[in-house]
Amino acid sequence: MADDTLALASKTRSRGIGRALIAVYGILALAATGRSVYEIIAKFDQAPLAYTLSAVAAVVYIVATVALIAPGPLWHRVALITISFELVGVVTVGTLSLFLPELFAKASVWSWYGMGYLFIPLVLPVLGLLWLRRTK
Amino acid sequence: MIEWFTTVQVVVAVAAGLLCVVLGLTGRKPSDLTMGATALVELLLVVQLIVAIAAPAFGNEARGSVLEFYIYLISAVLLPVAGGFWALIERTRWSTVVLGAICLAVAVMVYRMNVIWFVQGA
Structure with a gap:
C-alpha cells in the first residue's frame, strides 16, 4: 500500500469499500426477500399495503445489488434510480408509519425508518449515493 | 431449538463478526483466523439445522411460525x-x-429465530 501512488490508493480503496457496501446490500436484499416471501405466503390479508411495500422493497434491493455489481453507465444509472427510490421510500414510509400508524398495522421493512433492521435501510442508501458519486 | 446452544451461537457469531470487522478495517486480508471464525459460525448453523429438524421428535416444538423460522435458518x-x-x-x-x-447478520438472524421458536405465539 505504501508504494502505491496516492491516486491509485484512493481508487482501490473506494472500489474496496464498494465491495463491502455491495455485500451489505446483498444481505439486506436476502433479508427483505425472505421476509416478504413469508409475509405473502402466511398473512398477506392482514396488512396488504405494508406487505406489498415489503415485496416492492425486496425487489428494489435485489435490483440495486445487481446494479452496483454490474459495470457500465447504464447500470450506474439503474443503481442511482433504485438507491434514490430506497431513500425516498424509507423516509416516506418511515414518516407515514409515525403519523398514520393505522396504515401499517403490521410493520414493513421501511416502517419507523427501518428500525427493525437497525436503521440499516436508512443509512445504506445515503452511503450508496455517496459511493456512486465518487465512482462516477 | 435449545436455549443454551442458541446463546452460545449468538455469542460466537458476534465475536467472530467483531473480530473480522476490526481485522478487516486494520487492513488484514482474509486469513486462517478470520476464515476459521466464519467456518465455526457456519458449523454451528449446520448443527442448529440438525437440532431444529430433530427437536420436534423430542417434544420441543416451535411456538411461532415454522415457515418463518426456516426461511431465516436457510438464509443464514x-x-x-x-x-x-x-x-x-x-x-x-x-x-x-x-x-x-x-457473521453479525447471522447473529441477528439467530436471535430472531430464537424469538420465533420460544416467544412468538406464546
Missing part, C-alpha cells in the same frame, strides 16, 4: 458459504470486513 446457512467463496476469490481486506458483516 447460505450466508457464510457465500462470504467464504467471496473471500477466496477476492483477497482484499474488504473481504474480511464482508466476512464480519455476514
Whole structure:
C-alpha cells in the first residue's frame, strides 16, 4: 500500500469499500426477500399495503445489488434510480408509519425508518449515493 | 431449538463478526483466523439445522411460525458459504470486513429465530 501512488490508493480503496457496501446490500436484499416471501405466503390479508411495500422493497434491493455489481453507465444509472427510490421510500414510509400508524398495522421493512433492521435501510442508501458519486 | 446452544451461537457469531470487522478495517486480508471464525459460525448453523429438524421428535416444538423460522435458518446457512467463496476469490481486506458483516447478520438472524421458536405465539 505504501508504494502505491496516492491516486491509485484512493481508487482501490473506494472500489474496496464498494465491495463491502455491495455485500451489505446483498444481505439486506436476502433479508427483505425472505421476509416478504413469508409475509405473502402466511398473512398477506392482514396488512396488504405494508406487505406489498415489503415485496416492492425486496425487489428494489435485489435490483440495486445487481446494479452496483454490474459495470457500465447504464447500470450506474439503474443503481442511482433504485438507491434514490430506497431513500425516498424509507423516509416516506418511515414518516407515514409515525403519523398514520393505522396504515401499517403490521410493520414493513421501511416502517419507523427501518428500525427493525437497525436503521440499516436508512443509512445504506445515503452511503450508496455517496459511493456512486465518487465512482462516477 | 435449545436455549443454551442458541446463546452460545449468538455469542460466537458476534465475536467472530467483531473480530473480522476490526481485522478487516486494520487492513488484514482474509486469513486462517478470520476464515476459521466464519467456518465455526457456519458449523454451528449446520448443527442448529440438525437440532431444529430433530427437536420436534423430542417434544420441543416451535411456538411461532415454522415457515418463518426456516426461511431465516436457510438464509443464514447460505450466508457464510457465500462470504467464504467471496473471500477466496477476492483477497482484499474488504473481504474480511464482508466476512464480519455476514457473521453479525447471522447473529441477528439467530436471535430472531430464537424469538420465533420460544416467544412468538406464546
